[in-house]
Amino acid sequence: MAASAVTLxxxxxxxxxxxxxxxxxxxxxxGKLAPGRHLVESELSEMLQISRGTLxxxxxxxxxxxxxxxxxxxxLSVRNLDxxxxxxxxxxxxxxxxxxxxxxxxxxxxAHVIESLHEAIxxxxxxxxxxxxxxxxxxxxxxRSLCQLTGNETLLHSWNSLEGSIRMSIMFAGLEKGVSxxxxxxxxxxxxxxxxxxxxxxxxxxxxxxxxxxxxxxx
Amino acid sequence: MAASAVTLxxxxxxxxxxxxxxxxxxxxxxGKLAPGRHLVESELSEMLQISRGTLxxxxxxxxxxxxxxxxxxxxLSVRNLDxxxxxxxxxxxxxxxxxxxxxxxxxxxxAHVIESLHEAIxxxxxxxxxxxxxxxxxxxxxxRSLCQLTGNETLLHSWNSLEGSIRMSIMFAGLEKGVSxxxxxxxxxxxxxxxxxxxxxxxxxxxxxxxxxxxxxxx
DNA sequence: CGTGCGCCAACGGTTGACATTGGGCATCGA
DNA sequence: TCGATGCCCAATGTCAACCGTTGGCGCACG
Numbered sequence: 404m405a406a407s408a409v410t411l412x413x414x415x416x417x418x419x420x421x422x423x424x425x426x427x428x429x430x431x432x433x434g435k436l437a438p439g440r441h442l443v444e445s446e447l448s449e450m451l452q453i454s455r456g457t458l459x460x461x462x463x464x465x466x467x468x469x470x471x472x473x474x475x476x477x478x479l480s481v482r483n484l485d486x487x488x489x490x491x492x493x494x495x496x497x498x499x500x501x502x503x504x505x506x507x508x509x510x511x512x513x514a515h516v517i518e519s520l521h522e523a524i525x526x527x528x529x530x531x532x533x534x535x536x537x538x539x540x541x542x543x544x545x546x547r548s549l550c551q552l553t554g555n556e557t558l559l560h561s562w563n564s565l566e567g568s569i570r571m572s573i574m575f576a577g578l579e580k581g582v583s584x585x586x587x588x589x590x591x592x593x594x595x596x597x598x599x600x601x602x603x604x605x606x607x608x609x610x611x612x613x614x615x616x617x618x619x620x621x622x
Numbered sequence: 623m624a625a626s627a628v629t630l631x632x633x634x635x636x637x638x639x640x641x642x643x644x645x646x647x648x649x650x651x652x653g654k655l656a657p658g659r660h661l662v663e664s665e666l667s668e669m670l671q672i673s674r675g676t677l678x679x680x681x682x683x684x685x686x687x688x689x690x691x692x693x694x695x696x697x698l699s700v701r702n703l704d705x706x707x708x709x710x711x712x713x714x715x716x717x718x719x720x721x722x723x724x725x726x727x728x729x730x731x732x733a734h735v736i737e738s739l740h741e742a743i744x745x746x747x748x749x750x751x752x753x754x755x756x757x758x759x760x761x762x763x764x765x766r767s768l769c770q771l772t773g774n775e776t777l778l779h780s781w782n783s784l785e786g787s788i789r790m791s792i793m794f795a796g797l798e799k800g801v802s803x804x805x806x807x808x809x810x811x812x813x814x815x816x817x818x819x820x821x822x823x824x825x826x827x828x829x830x831x832x833x834x835x836x837x838x839x840x841x
Numbered sequence: 842c843g844t845g846c847g848c849c850a851a852c853g854g855t856t857g858a859c860a861t862t863g864g865g866c867a868t869c870g871a
Numbered sequence: 872t873c874g875a876t877g878c879c880c881a882a883t884g885t886c887a888a889c890c891g892t893t894g895g896c897g898c899a900c901g
Binding site: 420453454 | 884885886887892893894
Binding site: 443444445455459476477478 | 850851852853
């Protein structure tokens with residue numbers, strides 16, 4: 404049986420829940436919904452033009468991603484990060500990406516991996532001409548690729564769950580500070596290390612990169 | 623302001639959604655809901671005596687925990703793990719717990735941490751007399767404590783999200799195989815390493831423990 | 842001035858309904 | 872007989888309206 408056209412084209416219209424999820428995630432990580440802001444189900448469901456039930460499913464998901472924090476009686480508000488939490492998030496991030504780097508180094512055939520990573524770096528280069536948001540976007544893309552290319556679904560899933568928190572951290576510190584860590588050179592070093600297959604070097608490179616980023620964010 | 627009695631006692635009755643979540647999680651990780659089994663909302667909502675809406679919130683959460691996999695048109699079924707996925711899960715697990723070990727080693731005041739870990743080990747000792755399930759339970763408790771005691775909420779959260787998958791891995795391989803890795807001595811070594819504050823030793827110890835466990839599970 | 846009472850906002854949960862979509866089965870034609 | 876056609880149904884996605892509960896808040900009253 405042939406896959407449907409939409410599936411082949413990757414154009415399947417997302418469910419309302421998924422749309423709401425994306426919309427809310429973007430609103431939060433872009434600061435349109437300020438940290439600490441209390442969310443009211445009825446308000447949101449009206450804004451997004453979806454029913455409360457559908458909305459609640461999306462909210463649960465955002466809660467699990469750590470973008471929302473639950474107060475007493477299920478009261479939800481946009482999570483507010485402090486410096487320690489940002490460091491904590493980046494510590495977990497570093498652990499995951501270290502694993503990614505090590506895994507990639509151990510792959511027998513890394514050719515296509517290296518190629519993909521170079522493409523991601525080219526995209527970052529191109530984004531230098533764009534807005535701050537574009538630069539953040541291409542950076543996230545690169546790091547997500549690291550996890551994705553390992554072929555470890557669980558790793559990718561964990562990273563995706565953390566992505567919202569990472570974006571919040573960057574937003575919290577201010578986009579300017581956030582992008583200041585995203586030197587293309589640094590990322591080239593990471594790819595080079597992976598290319599050589601030196602796992603400990605790759606891990607060290609990426610760890611230092613992320614540690615520096617965290618330091619910079621909370622400075 | 624005083625916290626309410628129920629809060630103090632930690633006895634707040636869980637919401638129906640949370641109850642359903644626990645019930646389903648247990649049903650899956652205990653094998654009562656066989657891997658690959660297709661789940662029908664209306665059936666489950668009747669079994670659990672809750673409405674479809676509430677059930678769907680719980681299902682979404684289980685999906686994010688990796689216990690359920692979504693087929694076409696939102697069709698949910700109990701996730702089916704193969705050997706590679708188990709290894710992948712344990713690789714992520716090891717990354718998280720390595721971070722936990724390192725973090726604990728770097729804590730200036732580890733006395734209460736060591737104490738808590740010793741209690742967890744005592745519980746494992748006691749569970750030697752109990753059922754296989756008891757032993758698994760006390761083991762999970764120990765490892766969760768590792769993450770919790772770091773004080774890194776994000777780390778604990780990530781571990782919790784992975785816990786379901788870990789339990790599934792153990793169930794998949796058979797409880798006997800699962801518990802065979804849970805030697806109390808091994809765990810004592812981990813605590814000892816943390817006690818000395820030797821981060822690299824602690825990481826090495828826990829990593830070897832988990833690698834061996836994964837090997838054993840898929841063997 | 843303080844206290845108690847009642848209103849109201851917001852959440853947890855339910856019910857019943859409807860559209861959509863694909864699978865399965867039976868029917869029909871070559 | 873076998874494949875194509877088309878209908879029915881199961882299951883999900885979504886909605887609207889509703890109820891009970893619970894705290895917060897403000898007002899009236901002693």
